Amino acid sequence: MATEPRLYLDGCATTPPSGAVRAAVAAAQETLWGNPSSRHQEGRQACLALERSREHVAQLLDVPPDWVVFTSGGTEANQLAIHGVLGAAGGSAICSAVEHPAVGNLLHNRQQAATRLELLRPDGHGRLSSRSLLERLHDGPVELVSVIAAQSEVGSLQPLAAMGAVCASHGGIPFHSDGVQLCGKAPLHPRKLGVDLLTVSAHKFGGPKGIGALIRNPRLTLKPLGLGGGQESGLRAGTPAAPLAVGFGVAAQEAKRMLEQRSDPLWQRWTRQLREQLWSVPGIEPTGHPEERLPGHVSCLVSTPGGEPLEGSHVVRSLDRHGYAVSSGSACRSGSAQPSAVLLAMGINPAHARSGLRLCLGPWLCEGDVAAVEDRLRALPQVVRQLCCRLTPLRWGLHT
Template identity: 40%
Template sequence: MTAYLDHAATTPMFPEALAAMTTQLAETGNPSSLHHAGRRARRAVEESRERIATAIGARPSEVVFTSGGTEADNLAVKGTFLARRDADPDRVRVLVPATEHHAVLDSVGFLVEHEGAQVTWLEVTPEGFVDPETVRAAIATDPASVALVSVLWAGNEIGVVQDVPAIAAIAAEHGIPVHTDAVQAVGHVPVDFSASGVDLLSMTGHKLGGPVGVGALVARRDATLVPLSHGGGQERQLRSGTLDAPAIVGFAAAAERAVTELEREATRLGALRDALIEGAMALEPGIRPSGHWQRGDVRRRLPGNAHLVVPGCDGDSLLYLLDAAGIACSTGSACQAGLPQPSHVLLALGVPESEARGALRLTLGHTSTADDVSTFLRALPGAVSRARRAREATAS
């Protein structure tokens, strides 16, 4: 029996999303063309835009289609910084926690290296939370110098859900735009763009049951950004390029279903997550969840996220041993897979490097069952024993 426990990396497509995309693939037409085939494709895109906007509490005109979350993060962070800095050369500070996804961290790093940006790192608690008062204090040192605040809505590794509306409200007092990477949040916890107060929100299709290769930057109409790509001027002239109508249609179908079923799925997945965490802790002394975790809490931690620290093991060894047993999981972000460094998220939480190397991210989704959890728990003791022996042999 096999168990797929890596839904945070990508989750299987919903049947209706696959059907919608397949149907659209059979249609010919560039959404930017003016003839009837182009207008038909444009109609499919605009109807999908409306469905996605409805699902997340946004206006259709605020949805800017991208190739995924990484492009959306890059456009939000770089585009906003450049626009704000160009309007006022003193606006050079970016406020960001060290626990962000690398799509944000590396965008900030690029701005530091090439555009004169300065980073103010927002501290996180040992449970992974960004205290809104920490943001207030960071802004207060020099409000006029802040170009942007960026905070994950829900962590891609440890699944902690931030109080984004509170952070946005503090930044709004000073007219500072806020971006949130909500790639892991949309479809899994309640997300209302308009009510949140954020200016920019990143999302993607393949984390919520849609296709890979399509996402969106949700940007308020008054958000000022410098585009990173130039050409035909599509998507409010923020993201030029021919729109992928089939992928967008599949994205919309998935977003609609994920949000519709959110409450029921959160309860179901939260129970499976808790059974997995408690089962692992009971099997092996020292195993503990990373970040905030409380039984039954599906609001401050993603319902399907079970991130574990396994003392005395290397996460890569555990991953390969579990994979051999038919269990797919990860040691952290799939975007960083294959890199031997310990998780930057755990290090930011104060986890010692030796322990941070023994991390496993196990994430559940709409196809997950109790059998998947049982399969993992049966395989875990043997994998831990072999991984510890391998580390001891290496050390000696």
């Protein structure tokens, strides 16, 4: 068991809710329990709080409030965007080969319902090109393009503006982006990027779990996932969770203030230092784009000093015993014995595609003892160096 203070470095999986968010949600649970659809005082109070939070989320993303459709999280928002455009069956779509499973698995499953799906392949850094999208559009009519804004396993950002321009120049093809990882961490303005449908989730940037949103350009008419009382402009039936929306709104306000700062936050400087220190460890190979990447994101392949790959999940468990919370890829595929589909799509061989390691720093690290955090971060590269020499190399042939 770890004797040192624990250090949470898995912000791509989830982030700790800030103190202001926790307090706001707790207060809202006490006072805003009314149904926002009711017309009496209790209902009106809940409705007012819901709409105020919608405005805060809209301000973060620089869209009108009526673009914001609250959902239970990123997965539901992705489903509403994709099924909403394509309908229950059929249709034609293009997506990337490095999507989160909430998009990738959904579209692959739709292929069984006669949806024609084309994949965009990334380069060795996990980046797509607008040229590849343009080439795919020559293969036939397309009803939806879906491209992730930031890849959570390797941190690479995608050229959304260039791709949005391609979609606009081809008759205004609806353009969807899973922005869950990027929202609240870097400027993300769908109107400027030409993104018609943007998925966001509160718990990825200091908000509560259980609430997200689909940012929808009203030019698109979407089919709802289910019928009901007509809440959320008829797109998401069910009583809205006003207290969670309040927490979402507070997190959006905090993120907007952070993004408006002129100097880099301390945790971003720590990220750069950690990258430099880790890259000096024999057996560590960085992944993802070196510059166009998520703030706070560090990703690599982990091998012995002689270059033999180590099982990423084993490295994660070992670091956990040393008091570091990290991951070996998307939390939604945690526990899978299969190589990372994202790393395979980037051209990495199957053995090394099981050796991925991901760390994500964020503002929560600055809320406690900063000196203690700095000490633990300085110690991490040496811990990784020791693990690379001690852990058993991955024998790919024995695990197939």
